[in-house]
Amino acid sequence: MPPPPSRRTGFSRKARYGMLLGYAVAIGGMLVALLLLTIAIVDPQGFAALRGGALDATAPASAGGRSVSGFFSGIGDGVSNYFRAGSQNARLRRELDETRRELMATRTAQAENARLRALLGLARETPDEIAITRIVGSSFLSARRLATLSAGSEAGIRVGQPVRSPDGLIGRVLETGRWASRVLLVGDGASSVPVRSLRGNVPALAVGRGDGTIELRTLEVGANPFRAGDVLVTSGVGGIFPPDVPVARVVRIENQTAIARPLADPARVDHVVVQPAYQPAATGGLDSAAPPLAAPPVSGPPAPTTPPQLQRDPDYQPALQDAQPGMVVRPRAPEPAR
Amino acid sequence: MSRIAASEAEVALHDFRRRFVPLLSTVAAILLALLPIVAAAPLLPDFGFLALITWRLLRPEIWTPRMALGLGLAADLVAGHPLGQSMLLWTAAFLVFDLIDSRLGFRDYWMDWLIAAGALILHTVGAWYIALLMGSDVRFAVILPQMALSILTYPAAARLVLALDRWRLAR
Numbered sequence: 385m386p387p388p389p390s391r392r393t394g395f396s397r398k399a400r401y402g403m404l405l406g407y408a409v410a411i412g413g414m415l416v417a418l419l420l421l422t423i424a425i426v427d428p429q430g431f432a433a434l435r436g437g438a439l440d441a442t443a444p445a446s447a448g449g450r451s452v453s454g455f456f457s458g459i460g461d462g463v464s465n466y467f468r469a470g471s472q473n474a475r476l477r478r479e480l481d482e483t484r485r486e487l488m489a490t491r492t493a494q495a496e497n498a499r500l501r502a503l504l505g506l507a508r509e510t511p512d513e514i515a516i517t518r519i520v521g522s523s524f525l526s527a528r529r530l531a532t533l534s535a536g537s538e539a540g541i542r543v544g545q546p547v548r549s550p551d552g553l554i555g556r557v558l559e560t561g562r563w564a565s566r567v568l569l570v571g572d573g574a575s576s577v578p579v580r581s582l583r584g585n586v587p588a589l590a591v592g593r594g595d596g597t598i599e600l601r602t603l604e605v606g607a608n609p610f611r612a613g614d615v616l617v618t619s620g621v622g623g624i625f626p627p628d629v630p631v632a633r634v635v636r637i638e639n640q641t642a643i644a645r646p647l648a649d650p651a652r653v654d655h656v657v658v659q660p661a662y663q664p665a666a667t668g669g670l671d672s673a674a675p676p677l678a679a680p681p682v683s684g685p686p687a688p689t690t691p692p693q694l695q696r697d698p699d700y701q702p703a704l705q706d707a708q709p710g711m712v713v714r715p716r717a718p719e720p721a722r
Numbered sequence: 723m724s725r726i727a728a729s730e731a732e733v734a735l736h737d738f739r740r741r742f743v744p745l746l747s748t749v750a751a752i753l754l755a756l757l758p759i760v761a762a763a764p765l766l767p768d769f770g771f772l773a774l775i776t777w778r779l780l781r782p783e784i785w786t787p788r789m790a791l792g793l794g795l796a797a798d799l800v801a802g803h804p805l806g807q808s809m810l811l812w813t814a815a816f817l818v819f820d821l822i823d824s825r826l827g828f829r830d831y832w833m834d835w836l837i838a839a840g841a842l843i844l845h846t847v848g849a850w851y852i853a854l855l856m857g858s859d860v861r862f863a864v865i866l867p868q869m870a871l872s873i874l875t876y877p878a879a880a881r882l883v884l885a886l887d888r889w890r891l892a893r
Contacts, residue, residue, distance in 0.1 A: 403786075407817070410787035414813045417794070420806030425855050431805055438799035442756050449758040523802050524761035525768045527853045527860050527868075530802055531760060566802060571762065573858030594860030596762030651760035 429543065429559070436561035440536065443564030446521035447534045515539040515658045519554075519567075519650050527594055529572035531650050533658070536561045541658050544624060549656045552630035552647035553577065553618060557658065570631060570646050571596050578621040579631050581614045590616060590631055590644065598632050600642040610634050610642035623663035736893070743890040744784055747883070748773045748793060755801035764865060767872030768845065770797045774812060775819070775841050776876070776883040779834045782823055787816035803849070804856060811848045815841045834880070839873045846872065 423430045465472065517535035535541055537560045547554040547567050555569040568575050571592040579590045579600070586609045589601045600610060614634040620627030632644035727733045752770035759766070774793060778785060794809035801808075822837060829837070846869045853860065 406786040406788060407820075410791065410813050410817060413788055413791035414810055414817075417791070417806040417809035417813065421804060421810060421852065424804035424806060425852075428804075428856070435799065435802075435805065439802070442753075442800055445753070445756045446758045519760060521756060521758050522760040523755075524757075524759045524764065524766055525755050525801055526803060527764050527850045527865050528856075528858055529762075532802075573853065573860035574856065591859070594763065594858065594864045649762075651762070 432559060435559055439561035439564045439566060443520055443532055443534055446532060513657045513659055514545060515541055516655055517658065518655055519653060522650065529569040529592060529594060530558060531567045531569055533565045533567055536563045536565045538562050541565050545661050546625045546659050547656050548629055548659065549648040549653040551653065553625065554648050554650055554656050556624060569650055570598060577625060577631060578619045579616040580619040581610060581616050583614050584609060587619055598644045598646060600644055608637055608640050608642055610637065612636055616644060620662060624661050626659060626662040739890055743886055744777045747886055748777060749796065752793065752797045752800055764868040765871060767868065767875050771812060771845055772872060772875060772879045775815060775838050776879045778816060778819055779838060780883055780887060787813055787820065790816040804852060807849060807852050811845050815845065835876055838876045842872045843869055
C-alpha cells in the first residue's frame with residue numbers, strides 16, 4: 385500500500401510548517417518522557433499522587449472481573465487433575481502418611497512450646513494486621529512482577545509494609561492510592577527478601593527472577609548449602625518482613641545456584657494480609673527513625689525513678705534574695721568547661 | 723444501509739465514528755491491561771502498543787507522532803509502568819515509522835508484519851531495559867516468550883483493525 389498523498393505536504397508552506405511543528409512536539413515530548421523516566425528511576429516515589437490516583441481509578445475494573453478469571457483458571461487444573469487422577473491418588477496417599485507422622489511430631493512440639501512459654505511467662509505474640517484484602521490484578525504485560533490490591537491508604541496501608549497470605553509471603557507494598565495499592569511480588573527482579581532455611585538455618589537472600597521463581601543468594605562463599613525441598617522462611621533481618629513467614633521451597637539446583645518457587649501463588653490466593661513493617665523505622669528515612677529507648681528493656685525491678693526536682697538557684701543567698709521556699713528560677717546557661 | 727444520510731444526526735454519528743474509532747479502540751486495548759490476570763511470567767503482548775502500531779501501519783495519515791505521546795501516558799498510568807516508559811517508546815516507534823514511510827515508497831502486508839515485528843522487539847527490549855535500570859535484575863530469556871507471542875499476534879490484530887476500519891468508513 386503506497387503512503388496516501390495526504391502525508392505529502394507539497395508546496396504549501398503552512399502545511400510544511402505544521403508538519404515540522406508536529407515533529408518538534410513529538411521530539412520534545414520524548415525528551416519530557418525521558419526526564420520523567422529518569423525521575424522514576426532516581427526517585428521511585430515521585431508522582432505518587434498521580435500514580436495513586438490512576439491506581440484508584442483503574443482498580444475497581446480489575447476487581448469486578450476477578451471471580452470470572454478465577455473460574456477460568458480453575459478449568460485447566462480440573463482437566464489435568466482428571467487425567468492424572470491415578471498417579472495423583474497414589475502420591476497423595478504417600479504424602480498423607482508422611483504428613484500424619486509429621487503432624488504428630490509437630491503437635492508434641494507445640495505442646496512443649498506452649499509449656500515452655502508458660503514457664504517463661506511470655507505471652508504468645510500475635511503479629512497484628514493492618515488490612516485483609518484481595519489481589520485484583522497484576523502487571524502481566526511487563527517484565528516486572530507487580531500485583532494490585534483492592535485496599536489503599538484509607539485502610540492504613542503504607543509503602544513498605546509486608547503482604548502475606550496463609551500460604552506464605554506475597555511481597556511488600558510498593559505504592560498506594562486511596563483505595564488501591566500496588567505490591568512488589570517476591571518473584572520480581574527488584575525484590576530481595578532476607579531468608580533462612582529451616583534445615584540448617586542457613587541465611588540467604590531470596591531474589592526474584594521475573595519468571596515465577598526465586599534465586600537464593602547465600603551470604604557465605606563455598607558449596608551451595610541448599611537441597612531440593614528445603615523450605616525457606618523470612619529471617620527478620622532488615623526489619624521489613626516479620627521473621628518466620630514461609631517464603632519458598634527449593635525446587636532445583638542450577639550450576640551452584642538454588643532455584644526456589646514461592647509457596648504462595650498470587651494467582652490463587654483469595655485474601656492477603658497486609659502487616660505493619662516489622663520495625664517501622666526500616667521503611668522510612670534515617671531521620672524519621674524513632675529514637676532509641678531511653679531505658680534498656682530489661683525485665684527486672686523497675687529502675688528507681690526520681691521525681692523531677694525543682695531547680696534552685698545555686699547562688700542562693702537568703703540574706704540577699706530572701707526567696708520563698710520552693711521558688712523556681714530559670715536554669716542558668718552551663719558554665720564553659722575549664 | 724442507505725448511501726444517503728437521512729438526517730443531520732446520522733451525519734454527525736457517521737462523522738464521530740469516522741474520527742474516533744481508531745482512538746477509542748486503542749484506548750480499549752490499553753485498558754485490557756486491567757484484566758484481572760495474575761501471571762507468574764510475562765507472556766501476553768502489550769495490547770495497547772499492538773493496536774497502536776496496527777492502526778499506524780494501516781492508516782499512516784490519521785495520527786501525528788504526538789498522538790503516541792498522549793496514548794503512552796495513558797498506558798503508563800493504567801498499566802503501572804514507570805511514568806514515561808510508553809510515552810518514550812511509542813513516540814520513538816512513530817518517528818521511526820515516519821522515517822520508514824518516507825524512504826519506502828510502497829509496503830505490503832508482509833512488510834507491515836516485518837516492521838511491526840521490529841517495533842515489537844524493540845518495544846519489549848526497551849521495557850526490559852528500563853526495568854533493569856529500575857533495579858529489576860531479570861534475565862533476557864524471560865521476555866522471549868512474550869516477544870514471540872506478540873509478533874505472532876500481529877496478524878490477528880491486523881485483521882481486527884482492518885474490520886474496524888471498514889466499519890468506520892462504511893456508508
